[in-house]
Amino acid sequence: DAKTTQPTSMDCAEGRAANLPCNHSTISGNEYVYWYRQIHSQGPQYIIHGLKNNETNEMASLIITEDRKSSTLILPHATLRDTAVYYCIVRVSERSYGQNFVFGPGTRLSVLP
Amino acid sequence: NAGVTQTPKFQVLKTGQSMTLQCAQDMNHEYMSWYRQDPGMGLRLIHYSVGAGITDQGEVPNGYNVSRSTTEDFPLRLLSAAPSQTSVYFCASSQGLGVEKLFFGSGTQLSVL
Numbered sequence: 001d002a003k004t005t006q007p008t009s010m011d012c013a014e015g016r017a018a019n020l021p022c023n024h025s026t027i028s029g030n031e032y033v034y035w036y037r038q039i040h041s042q043g044p045q046y047i048i049h050g051l052k053n054n055e056t057n058e059m060a061s062l063i064i065t066e067d068r069k070s071s072t073l074i075l076p077h078a079t080l081r082d083t084a085v086y087y088c089i090v091r092v093s094e095r096s097y098g099q100n101f102v103f104g105p106g107t108r109l110s111v112l113p
Numbered sequence: 114n115a116g117v118t119q120t121p122k123f124q125v126l127k128t129g130q131s132m133t134l135q136c137a138q139d140m141n142h143e144y145m146s147w148y149r150q151d152p153g154m155g156l157r158l159i160h161y162s163v164g165a166g167i168t169d170q171g172e173v174p175n176g177y178n179v180s181r182s183t184t185e186d187f188p189l190r191l192l193s194a195a196p197s198q199t200s201v202y203f204c205a206s207s208q209g210l211g212v213e214k215l216f217f218g219s220g221t222q223l224s225v226l
């Protein structure tokens with residue numbers, strides 16, 4: 001699986017868009033980009049995933065660059081409840097579960113009032 | 114819909130004691146897994162199962178046993194607890210191979226003295 005690089009921490013003002021970057025310069029053509037988040041003391045929560053096209057759901061938008069070497073998770077109107085650690089994960093969708101999701105240290109997002 | 118349920122939420126053991134962490138899901142998911150989370154280490158896969166009667170080792174299996182007698186349940190056993198097993202444990206499930214949305218339980222915080 002391609003290695004990902006994320007900033008250690010970020011701040012965002014409540015009501016503003018939060019843009020969380022992720023670099024994955026060694027990504028392969030069949031690897032997807034996944035985002036999960038972990039609110040303090042809870043289990044990780046799936047947010048969104050994509051291959052090459054931009055994706056949007058009720059939680060967030062995922063923007064993947066044309067060369068696929070980086071991506072950005074966008075929370076359009078951040079609230080205090082979005083304060084969490086955000087994990088960017090790159091992996092092949094259909095590979096064996098024995099080589100599972102690798103959750104690195106992630107980005108600690110603090111939404112400030 | 115309860116999702117993934119873990120019990121207990123907190124547990125303190127003495128070195129050498131045994132115990133079982135319980136995990137149950139009510140979504141009829143084929144895949145279940147156990148992760149441990151330590152400060153600065155992200156989540157690391159302990160064991161996983163792709164269906165009833167089938168289990169396999171993850172990244173850090175030593176000191177842990179699992180079994181999968183039913184689709185719903187996937188208990189994690191510590192046969193002789195050690196201080197190095199002090200951690201937060203998360204159980205996760207997903208619908209099946211190739212379906213990547215993992216659902217996590219709320220975690221068990223274990224301290225081994």
